[in-house]
Amino acid sequence: MAPMERDESRPTLPEPGPAVACEDCHDVLHADGDGSPSFLLLDELTVPLLSCDAHLERFAAICELTSDDTASLLHHRPAGGVPCPSCQLAPYSPGQAMVPVQDGAIVVLACPNHQTGVIERFHTGLETHQQLTTDLGSHPSL
Numbered sequence: 001m002a003p004m005e006r007d008e009s010r011p012t013l014p015e016p017g018p019a020v021a022c023e024d025c026h027d028v029l030h031a032d033g034d035g036s037p038s039f040l041l042l043d044e045l046t047v048p049l050l051s052c053d054a055h056l057e058r059f060a061a062i063c064e065l066t067s068d069d070t071a072s073l074l075h076h077r078p079a080g081g082v083p084c085p086s087c088q089l090a091p092y093s094p095g096q097a098m099v100p101v102q103d104g105a106i107v108v109l110a111c112p113n114h115q116t117g118v119i120e121r122f123h124t125g126l127e128t129h130q131q132l133t134t135d136l137g138s139h140p141s142l
Protein backbone atom coordinates (compact mmCIF):
# COMPACT_ATOMS: atom_id res chain seq x y z
CA MET A 1 0.00 0.00 0.00
CA ALA A 2 1.80 3.02 -1.26
CA PRO A 3 1.28 6.11 0.80
CA MET A 4 -0.27 8.87 -1.22
CA GLU A 5 2.19 11.65 -1.47
CA ARG A 6 0.45 14.88 -0.97
CA ASP A 7 1.84 17.81 -2.75
CA GLU A 8 1.66 20.64 -0.32
CA SER A 9 2.39 23.25 -2.92
CA ARG A 10 -0.94 24.93 -3.07
CA PRO A 11 -1.73 27.30 -5.89
CA THR A 12 -0.38 30.67 -5.02
CA LEU A 13 -2.33 33.78 -5.79
CA PRO A 14 -1.09 35.48 -8.91
CA GLU A 15 1.21 38.36 -8.22
CA PRO A 16 -0.36 41.71 -8.97
CA GLY A 17 2.19 42.10 -11.72
CA PRO A 18 5.86 42.94 -11.67
CA ALA A 19 6.89 45.93 -9.66
CA VAL A 20 7.00 49.05 -11.76
CA ALA A 21 9.80 51.37 -10.82
CA CYS A 22 8.37 54.36 -12.64
CA GLU A 23 6.01 56.09 -10.23
CA ASP A 24 4.03 57.73 -13.00
CA CYS A 25 3.40 54.37 -14.64
CA HIS A 26 2.49 52.90 -11.30
CA ASP A 27 -0.07 55.64 -10.67
CA VAL A 28 -1.65 55.24 -14.09
CA LEU A 29 -1.74 51.45 -13.92
CA HIS A 30 -3.32 51.44 -10.49
CA ALA A 31 -5.90 54.12 -11.15
CA ASP A 32 -8.71 51.53 -10.97
CA GLY A 33 -10.26 52.44 -14.25
CA ASP A 34 -10.06 56.18 -13.77
CA GLY A 35 -7.28 56.74 -16.23
CA SER A 36 -8.40 57.12 -19.79
CA PRO A 37 -6.23 55.22 -22.22
CA SER A 38 -4.05 56.76 -24.86
CA PHE A 39 -4.04 55.42 -28.40
CA LEU A 40 -1.16 54.27 -30.52
CA LEU A 41 -1.72 54.67 -34.22
CA LEU A 42 0.73 52.63 -36.23
CA ASP A 43 0.00 51.53 -39.77
CA GLU A 44 -3.40 49.84 -39.63
CA LEU A 45 -3.28 49.44 -35.87
CA THR A 46 -5.23 51.57 -33.44
CA VAL A 47 -4.41 50.28 -30.00
CA PRO A 48 -5.54 51.62 -26.64
CA LEU A 49 -2.64 51.78 -24.20
CA LEU A 50 -2.20 52.70 -20.59
CA SER A 51 1.03 54.13 -19.21
CA CYS A 52 2.68 57.40 -18.29
CA ASP A 53 3.52 59.89 -21.02
CA ALA A 54 7.23 59.20 -21.00
CA HIS A 55 6.83 55.48 -21.43
CA LEU A 56 4.03 55.81 -23.94
CA GLU A 57 6.38 57.83 -26.09
CA ARG A 58 9.16 55.35 -25.58
CA PHE A 59 6.86 52.49 -26.57
CA ALA A 60 5.66 54.35 -29.65
CA ALA A 61 9.22 55.19 -30.69
CA ILE A 62 10.27 51.54 -30.47
CA CYS A 63 7.19 50.35 -32.39
CA GLU A 64 7.90 52.96 -35.02
CA LEU A 65 11.16 51.18 -35.86
CA THR A 66 9.11 48.36 -37.37
CA SER A 67 7.28 50.65 -39.75
CA ASP A 68 8.10 53.00 -42.60
CA ASP A 69 5.41 55.23 -41.24
CA THR A 70 5.31 57.39 -38.17
CA ALA A 71 3.68 56.11 -35.03
CA SER A 72 1.26 58.60 -33.53
CA LEU A 73 0.11 58.89 -29.97
CA LEU A 74 -3.30 60.28 -29.18
CA HIS A 75 -4.28 61.21 -25.68
CA HIS A 76 -7.95 61.10 -26.55
CA ARG A 77 -10.20 58.81 -28.55
CA PRO A 78 -9.32 58.90 -32.23
CA ALA A 79 -11.92 60.69 -34.34
CA GLY A 80 -12.97 57.50 -36.06
CA GLY A 81 -12.95 55.53 -32.82
CA VAL A 82 -11.26 52.17 -32.53
CA PRO A 83 -11.96 50.27 -35.75
CA CYS A 84 -11.77 46.83 -34.20
CA PRO A 85 -15.01 45.91 -32.37
CA SER A 86 -13.20 43.36 -30.24
CA CYS A 87 -10.74 46.00 -29.05
CA GLN A 88 -13.66 48.21 -28.04
CA LEU A 89 -14.92 45.37 -25.88
CA ALA A 90 -11.53 44.59 -24.37
CA PRO A 91 -11.93 44.66 -20.61
CA TYR A 92 -10.28 47.43 -18.71
CA SER A 93 -7.93 45.44 -16.61
CA PRO A 94 -4.56 46.80 -15.58
CA GLY A 95 -3.50 43.22 -14.92
CA GLN A 96 -3.60 42.19 -18.55
CA ALA A 97 -0.58 42.06 -20.82
CA MET A 98 1.75 44.34 -18.97
CA VAL A 99 4.79 45.00 -21.11
CA PRO A 100 7.94 46.23 -19.38
CA VAL A 101 9.35 49.35 -21.00
CA GLN A 102 12.63 50.37 -19.41
CA ASP A 103 11.78 51.12 -15.78
CA GLY A 104 8.09 51.48 -16.54
CA ALA A 105 5.35 49.39 -18.05
CA ILE A 106 2.63 49.59 -20.68
CA VAL A 107 -0.71 47.88 -20.53
CA VAL A 108 -2.26 47.05 -23.88
CA LEU A 109 -6.05 47.34 -23.63
CA ALA A 110 -6.81 45.55 -26.87
CA CYS A 111 -8.35 42.29 -28.03
CA PRO A 112 -5.99 39.29 -27.93
CA ASN A 113 -5.20 39.62 -31.64
CA HIS A 114 -4.16 43.22 -31.54
CA GLN A 115 -2.56 42.81 -28.14
CA THR A 116 -0.26 40.16 -29.57
CA GLY A 117 0.19 42.21 -32.72
CA VAL A 118 1.42 45.33 -31.03
CA ILE A 119 3.54 43.46 -28.49
CA GLU A 120 5.27 41.63 -31.35
CA ARG A 121 5.92 44.93 -33.05
CA PHE A 122 7.42 46.25 -29.85
CA HIS A 123 9.73 43.26 -29.45
CA THR A 124 10.80 43.44 -33.09
CA GLY A 125 11.43 47.14 -32.63
CA LEU A 126 13.51 46.46 -29.54
CA GLU A 127 15.69 44.02 -31.47
CA THR A 128 16.13 46.53 -34.27
CA HIS A 129 17.00 49.16 -31.72
CA GLN A 130 19.58 46.89 -30.08
CA GLN A 131 21.14 46.05 -33.44
CA LEU A 132 21.36 49.73 -34.27
CA THR A 133 23.12 50.55 -31.04
CA THR A 134 25.40 47.51 -31.30
CA ASP A 135 26.38 48.25 -34.88
CA LEU A 136 27.58 51.67 -33.88
CA GLY A 137 30.38 50.20 -31.81
CA SER A 138 31.40 47.23 -33.90
CA HIS A 139 31.84 46.31 -37.53
CA PRO A 140 29.76 43.28 -38.38
CA SER A 141 31.98 40.77 -40.17
CA LEU A 142 30.35 39.49 -43.28
Ligand SMILES: [Zn+2]
Binding pocket: 022, 023, 024, 025, 026, 051, 052, 053, 054, 055, 103, 104, 105
Ligand atom coordinates in the same frame (compact mmCIF):
# COMPACT_ATOMS: atom_id res chain seq x y z
ZN1 LIG B 1 6.44 55.57 -16.70
Ligand SMILES: [Zn+2]
Binding pocket: 084, 085, 086, 087, 088, 110, 111, 112, 113, 114
Ligand atom coordinates in the same frame (compact mmCIF):
# COMPACT_ATOMS: atom_id res chain seq x y z
ZN1 LIG C 1 -8.73 44.28 -31.93
